[in-house]
Amino acid sequence: MSGDSEQTAVTVRLRGDGFSEAQLRTATSLYERGYGEVESDRLVLSAQETLFLLEEGVVKVVDENGSAMSFGSLMDRYVKALPSFWTLYIVYRDLRKRGYLVKPGFGGELAYRVYEKGRRDVAKYVIHPLFEGRPDTTGNLLNATKLSMSKGKVFVLAVVERRGEVIYYQCTATPPVKD
Amino acid sequence: MKIRTHFIEGNVIVLDVEAGRSVFKSGFFGKPLGVPKPKDLEFDEPLVLDLIEARYLVEEGVIEVRRDGRSLSLEELDEEGERSYERFRDLYAVYRDLRRRGFVVTSGIKFGSDFAVYKEGPGLEHAPFIVQVKGREDRISATELVRAGRLATTVRKHFIIAIPDLESGRVDYLIFNWVRF
Numbered sequence: 001m002s003g004d005s006e007q008t009a010v011t012v013r014l015r016g017d018g019f020s021e022a023q024l025r026t027a028t029s030l031y032e033r034g035y036g037e038v039e040s041d042r043l044v045l046s047a048q049e050t051l052f053l054l055e056e057g058v059v060k061v062v063d064e065n066g067s068a069m070s071f072g073s074l075m076d077r078y079v080k081a082l083p084s085f086w087t088l089y090i091v092y093r094d095l096r097k098r099g100y101l102v103k104p105g106f107g108g109e110l111a112y113r114v115y116e117k118g119r120r121d122v123a124k125y126v127i128h129p130l131f132e133g134r135p136d137t138t139g140n141l142l143n144a145t146k147l148s149m150s151k152g153k154v155f156v157l158a159v160v161e162r163r164g165e166v167i168y169y170q171c172t173a174t175p176p177v178k179d
Numbered sequence: 180m181k182i183r184t185h186f187i188e189g190n191v192i193v194l195d196v197e198a199g200r201s202v203f204k205s206g207f208f209g210k211p212l213g214v215p216k217p218k219d220l221e222f223d224e225p226l227v228l229d230l231i232e233a234r235y236l237v238e239e240g241v242i243e244v245r246r247d248g249r250s251l252s253l254e255e256l257d258e259e260g261e262r263s264y265e266r267f268r269d270l271y272a273v274y275r276d277l278r279r280r281g282f283v284v285t286s287g288i289k290f291g292s293d294f295a296v297y298k299e300g301p302g303l304e305h306a307p308f309i310v311q312v313k314g315r316e317d318r319i320s321a322t323e324l325v326r327a328g329r330l331a332t333t334v335r336k337h338f339i340i341a342i343p344d345l346e347s348g349r350v351d352y353l354i355f356n357w358v359r360f
Contacts, residue, residue: 095360098360100360130319130320130321130324131321132320132321132322133320133321134321135318135319135320135321135323136318136319137315137316137317137318137319138313138314138315138316138317138318138319138340138342138353139315139316139342141319141353142315142342142351142353145353156358156360157324157355159321159324159325160321161321161325167325167357168357168358168359168360169324169355169356169357169358170355170356170357170358171353171354171355171356172353172354173351173352173353173354174352174354175276175280175350175352176277176280176282176296176308176337176339176352176354177280178280178281178282178298179298
């Protein structure tokens with residue numbers, strides 16, 4: 001966390017639906033860096049974005065009553081609403097820390113869309129998390145791979161080990177080709 | 180003229196050495212008895228086929244499998260196969276699909292998987308594909324994927340899960356490649 005960003009931390013307010021929002025005029029720099037969606041005069045941030053920006057010291061998060069929230073209390077709140085939130089956050093955070101622009105995916109199976117570095121028009125990758133200790137079925141994985149390929153995306157499985165390390169595998173649903 | 184082979188305790192043996200060589204040569208089918216890595220095609224041992232290979236060669240009209248003085252049907256070979264391997268029909272569906280795509284398919288047991296799949300053949304290339312056969316309801320765990328992926332990337336092999344549909348005969352494939360993100 002840098003002193004500079006703390007001085008200029010943007011205040012975002014939690015909403016009842018798990019999202020948070022900031023006045024757009026105070027948050028244009030966030031939007032320019034690929035965070036949030038604009039709704040009229042506000043910038044609306046997802047739970048992952050809110051927590052990550054709080055961790056980075058870029059925003060100050062206040063609850064519905066205007067009280068400032070710590071990283072721990074905000075995390076607790078999100079995990080209460082969605083038990084798998086922690087592991088989903090690990091993947092989000094890992095990708096952001098690697099410098100990728102990350103957006104919500106196409107629903108539960110396809111958690112995130114990720115853009116090639118330097119691009120923000122069309123996402124290249126779809127990220128599907130697989131957590132150690134929580135196996136998926138082969139059929140689910142096949143369907144998710146086919147779905148993202150049908151949308152023209154590269155399907156990437158993010159394997160999250162027990163202590164939070166993330167390993168990425170590209171996965172394609174095509175027969176091997178003898179060239 | 181089909182090559183005559185003999186069914187012996189879950190294996191299929193080509194006793195005639197010339198015939199065995201020609202079967203082996205036609206696509207690395209079987210293994211000369213007691214020769215783990217045949218250096219050339221000039222072996223003098225009987226050729227041992229597993230039931231998956233034998234069933235395929237019967238289906239392709241290359242061999243007949245004899246027992247008690249008569250040829251076994253495909254159905255009988257399936258039954259024998261199921262007695263020998265738990266997932267015979269699934270394994271066979273994948274084996275046939277890969278063979279028909281032109282690959283050389285051998286046992287993957289040395290790589291801890293169901294099949295090792297070559298474009299040319301063992302000894303002719305360094306890196307086969309590693310194929311694991313699974314049903315749609317089978318689970319895939321993070322540990323399993325990382326283990327397979329690690330093996331595959333250290334020896335530059337792709338790791339593939341093959342998912343056969345026995346009703347339609349169709350096989351789906353999931354090909355995994357480790358990526359640096």
